[in-house]
Amino acid sequence: MATTTARRTREERYDERRTQLAESALTTLGELGYARTSLREIAQNSEFTHGVVHYYFASKIELITFCVRHYKAQCVTRYDAIVAEAATADDLRASFAAKLAETLLAESAMHRLWYDLRTQSMFEADLRADVVDIDRALEQMIWRVLSRYAELAGCSPSLDSATAYALLDGLFEKALLAHLTGAAEAGEQLRQRAEQLLPMLIG
Amino acid sequence: MATTTARRTREERYDERRTQLAESALTTLGELGYARTSLREIAQNSEFTHGVVHYYFASKIELITFCVRHYKAQCVTRYDAIVAEAATADDLRASFAAKLAETLLAESAMHRLWYDLRTQSMFEADLRADVVDIDRALEQMIWRVLSRYAELAGCSPSLDSATAYALLDGLFEKALLAHLTGAAEAGEQLRQRAEQLLPMLIG
DNA sequence: CGGATCTCTGGACGACTGTCAAGACATTCT
DNA sequence: AGAATGTCTTGACAGTCGTCCAGAGATCCG
Numbered sequence A, B: 001m002a003t004t005t006a007r008r009t010r011e012e013r014y015d016e017r018r019t020q021l022a023e024s025a026l027t028t029l030g031e032l033g034y035a036r037t038s039l040r041e042i043a044q045n046s047e048f049t050h051g052v053v054h055y056y057f058a059s060k061i062e063l064i065t066f067c068v069r070h071y072k073a074q075c076v077t078r079y080d081a082i083v084a085e086a087a088t089a090d091d092l093r094a095s096f097a098a099k100l101a102e103t104l105l106a107e108s109a110m111h112r113l114w115y116d117l118r119t120q121s122m123f124e125a126d127l128r129a130d131v132v133d134i135d136r137a138l139e140q141m142i143w144r145v146l147s148r149y150a151e152l153a154g155c156s157p158s159l160d161s162a163t164a165y166a167l168l169d170g171l172f173e174k175a176l177l178a179h180l181t182g183a184a185e186a187g188e189q190l191r192q193r194a195e196q197l198l199p200m201l202i203g
Numbered sequence C: 001c002g003g004a005t006c007t008c009t010g011g012a013c014g015a016c017t018g019t020c021a022a023g024a025c026a027t028t029c030t
Numbered sequence D: 001a002g003a004a005t006g007t008c009t010t011g012a013c014a015g016t017c018g019t020c021c022a023g024a025g026a027t028c029c030g
Helices: A002-032 A039-044 A050-056 A060-075 A080-085 A089-106 A108-120 A125-152 A161-181 A186-201 B002-032 B039-044 B050-056 B060-075 B080-085 B089-106 B108-120 B125-153 B161-181 B186-201
Strands: none
Touching: A002 A039, A002 A050, A002 A060, A002 A108, A039 A050, A039 A060, A060 A108, A060 A125, A080 A089, A080 A125, A089 A108, A089 A125, A089 A161, A089 A186, A108 A125, A108 A161, A108 B108, A125 A161, A125 A186, A125 B161, A161 A186, A161 B125, A161 B161, A161 B186, A186 B161, B002 B039, B002 B050, B002 B060, B002 B108, B039 B050, B039 B060, B060 B108, B060 B125, B080 B089, B080 B125, B089 B108, B089 B125, B089 B161, B089 B186, B108 B125, B108 B161, B125 B161, B125 B186, B161 B186
């Protein structure tokens, strides 16, 4: 039907605009952080004016939430190809550690935004549900890596998924801070430490 | 001399007021977080008016910096008594893990403020120097625990201090988020996980 | 075509921010 | 005592913020 097609196009354009705005907002958020990012700044770094934000999103918190969910989808599958392709335990360990270091350097703005949002959720209850949701997805992502790694090594993880994720996340956050402080060796150090840690998590 | 005495009293009162204001600010910061805390809010939660803040501190960032440094002094020696008193490795491990869980629950507001400031320093260069300074002090604090633990166990740490601190910090941050999300078991879980982790860090 | 609907603009609003300064009050010194 | 200095209050400032709205364009439909 013509009307259906037209309406679908409408809705599609509407959704497109939303994600377009969200991606624009994500880069701004990655640069300035959650607290210092204003809707006007987001609009200025996009091709729209500040008024249009409230046409596509009811409030700032809805925009942020949408952004965070959009960002989540990209993150969660980051290591799935590595898990699928690795032939040996050492292979998986090396490529995982390398990928970890790579994303640290290549997407540091997005990562610090994630840490920002997670920390803000400690103060702002509105953010908590989304943050916990993403955190759980990240934990499962790490768990897929670790359990496959243990499988390839012929044993099983020696820690639960929450603990394993917390340990690796601690390494990553520290490396990110070092990288942003200007430490050129942060990526390589993270790679080495991740390689060092992984064998300790199985047995 | 009278003048010396008087002036010393002046300076003392001046410093007293500064720390008084800083402690008042710290509780407000712990409740609202770095970004949402305004000078007027700080003043309102103290016995002063908002103008007096600029009498004792040149700017907001100077107040925050002073607060953070003041807070640091309390943190860094938290486990020193435990290190000094523990007779066996298992003793040290148990009391350290217990203390970790205790401070998680008792001072969660201060801890989330620390994570807030550390994350903000990823965006705001002004904070970076202080944050890195405190982070190093915390790392050394953990290192004192771990090296003594290894000594009592008759071996030595199997990781460098930065890595060991990053791992424990990862555990702690995750536990804090869980605790603030309402998980009643967060403290006990942290204790168990810390006890589980410590033996893996020596060998 | 003309009317209806969607999309977007630009300005306005009230609230809040850090900073500052003029003056009131208190304390100290000569 | 009075002068000088230290301490604090109050109000104002210029700016930014999220939100809202009247209306201009654009697009679609009959």
